[in-house]
Amino acid sequence: xxxxxxxxxxxxxxxxxxxxxxxxxxxxxxxxxxxxxxxxxxxxxxxxxxxxxxxxxxxxxxxxxxxxxxxxxxxxxxxxxxxxxxxxxxxxxxxxxxxxxxxxxxxxxxxxxxxxxxxxxxxxxxxxxxxxxxxxxxxxxxxxxxxxxxxxxxxxxxxxxxxxxxxxxxxxxxxxxxxxxxxxxxxxxxxxxxxxxxxxxxxxxxxxxxxxxxxxxxxxxxxxxxxxxxxxxxxxxxxxxxxxxxxxxxx
Amino acid sequence: xxxxxxxxxxxxxxxxxxxxxxxxxxxxxxxxxxxxxxxxxxxxxxxxxxxxxxxxxxxxxxxxxxxxxxxxxxxxxxxxxxxxxxxxxxxxxxxxxxxxxxxxxxxxxxxxxxxxxxxxxxxxxxxxxxxxxxxxxxxxxxxxxxxxxxxxxxxxxxxxxxxxxxxxxxxxxxxxxxxxxxxxxxxxxxxxxxxxxxxxxxxxxxxxxxxxxxxxxxxxxxxxxxxxxxxxxxxxxxxxxxxxxxxxxxxxxxxxxxxxxxx
Numbered sequence: 350x351x352x353x354x355x356x357x358x359x360x361x362x363x364x365x366x367x368x369x370x371x372x373x374x375x376x377x378x379x380x381x382x383x384x385x386x387x388x389x390x391x392x393x394x395x396x397x398x399x400x401x402x403x404x405x406x407x408x409x410x411x412x413x414x415x416x417x418x419x420x421x422x423x424x425x426x427x428x429x430x431x432x433x434x435x436x437x438x439x440x441x442x443x444x445x446x447x448x449x450x451x452x453x454x455x456x457x458x459x460x461x462x463x464x465x466x467x468x469x470x471x472x473x474x475x476x477x478x479x480x481x482x483x484x485x486x487x488x489x490x491x492x493x494x495x496x497x498x499x500x501x502x503x504x505x506x507x508x509x510x511x512x513x514x515x516x517x518x519x520x521x522x523x524x525x526x527x528x529x530x531x532x533x534x535x536x537x538x539x540x541x542x543x544x545x546x547x548x549x550x551x552x553x554x555x556x557x558x559x560x561x562x563x564x565x566x567x568x569x570x571x572x573x574x575x576x577x578x579x580x581x582x583x584x585x586x587x588x589x590x591x592x593x594x595x596x597x598x599x600x
Numbered sequence: 601x602x603x604x605x606x607x608x609x610x611x612x613x614x615x616x617x618x619x620x621x622x623x624x625x626x627x628x629x630x631x632x633x634x635x636x637x638x639x640x641x642x643x644x645x646x647x648x649x650x651x652x653x654x655x656x657x658x659x660x661x662x663x664x665x666x667x668x669x670x671x672x673x674x675x676x677x678x679x680x681x682x683x684x685x686x687x688x689x690x691x692x693x694x695x696x697x698x699x700x701x702x703x704x705x706x707x708x709x710x711x712x713x714x715x716x717x718x719x720x721x722x723x724x725x726x727x728x729x730x731x732x733x734x735x736x737x738x739x740x741x742x743x744x745x746x747x748x749x750x751x752x753x754x755x756x757x758x759x760x761x762x763x764x765x766x767x768x769x770x771x772x773x774x775x776x777x778x779x780x781x782x783x784x785x786x787x788x789x790x791x792x793x794x795x796x797x798x799x800x801x802x803x804x805x806x807x808x809x810x811x812x813x814x815x816x817x818x819x820x821x822x823x824x825x826x827x828x829x830x831x832x833x834x835x836x837x838x839x840x841x842x843x844x845x846x847x848x849x850x851x852x853x854x855x856x857x858x859x860x861x862x863x
Contacts, residue, residue: 407741409659430749433745433747434746434747435747437746438742440742440745442736442738444736444742446739446757447739447761448757448764458748461752462752463747488841488842488843493840493841503742506746
């Protein structure tokens, strides 16, 4: 891991998660450092999305600890709402608020959670909508937008909260192939701007070219974590090799 | 006054002239009770449906967990009791019960309003709960993920969509109530049916009077149904959107002004 990433934002310790008898995460240790772009790869059911969803408590961990700037996010008196406001999330299915316009999607959290004034919130929202190239669609409702456009608005919505970290849960998996590019372009842009990003993805090109570190998960554990050059050219674990051989063959 | 030999339409005309005002008054009371009762029932339904749709977890604290369980149980009893008995019976039990047990003589109109509200609330509670559960869970997750509390996510994201989804059912309930307030005649609420019965009884002309009554009910429900359909469309918003800062909007304005100058 490069030394320039020394400040830990989120630290996951001995994380366990089971759904009934099914163990999805087993003793996972993992951290995200300021300014780092990390991708989590692995086959379906390896626990990568669950790890991401545990990190902002959309799933409740069965055991272990998650620390945010050194404080346990499940500790007493921890402000979960403010934590979530600082840890943005972009979903596979976009999950834009269907009852609001693109602009309102980006404004409502700022007003209700960050208590910003409407004027300020709209200004911030417009800045980010412009950044993702969606500023002309501010008045559109989600059902009037294409998948790629929705995902770009969803990214603007997350950015409008000025997050410390942005979590992406397979952001391009639900998109038609020709729309994947426009979303990846926005994400590349963000990565180069210094935003801390954690991306669960099947886009190996993105993981290889854009990320500072790649984490490979299999069977609920982190098998290997290293810089992309190492993971993609000389992985140490046989399971990583097998997975990459399978995936890269498809490409 | 028409005689025994007079025809159907002569009697109808006679009743319209003599009792027209009374019919209107009765229709007014019917609409008033149906409208206020449905709205109050909707508020009850929102509250009860919200409570019953909220996930209850032991992690929130044992006391709170059991308190919620008890409240939910009681609300379940309320819903089942009012859905499993006819409103006409509920009217009798509540109106005469208040007077027999608590020695409170409710004004007839107020009693009617209370009965319709509670009855409608029981039905709408289940409809609201279904409406909340019909909204994609991802909507609430996204709201929670930007830091909203459970309540904020419900108020800003889930309920507006749930209410839109149940609007047809809500309108249906309103229409049912316009017709079902007729049962309140058993506790002497002077709604349309009660007024009609008095008028018809005076002359023993049931067919003629209730023909008018049927027409009045039909006009009321039909108008309300059309209005609700319009409201639904309005809530869905326009099909199209204007491009912000695009050339389209100024162009339209220019064409408009140019046209005015030419004309």
